[in-house]
Amino acid sequence: MNKRLMSTLLLFGIFIGFLWWGILLLTDPHKDAEQVVYGILILGCSLYALVSILLLPRKRQGESNNK
Secondary structure: OOHHHHHHHHHHHHHHHHHHHHHHHHHOOOOOHHHHHHHHHHHHHHHHHHHHHHOOOOOOOOOOOOO
16 A cells, blocks of 8 residues: 555544544533543644645646556
8 A cells, every 4th residue: 555545544544533532522421621621632633633634745636646
């Protein structure tokens, strides 16, 4: 598998995992202040991963697949 594709998929997996974990922490009915802070921090990490995905260099349309 191409290294670029593998790193993109792993970064997307990190984004989804942190997003899910942060939302679960914030929607827990028995949460305390510490859990809210952790949930916000984890959602911030998820946002950072999303921005990193969006800033990845894109392949140009005229480029060949062998590069």
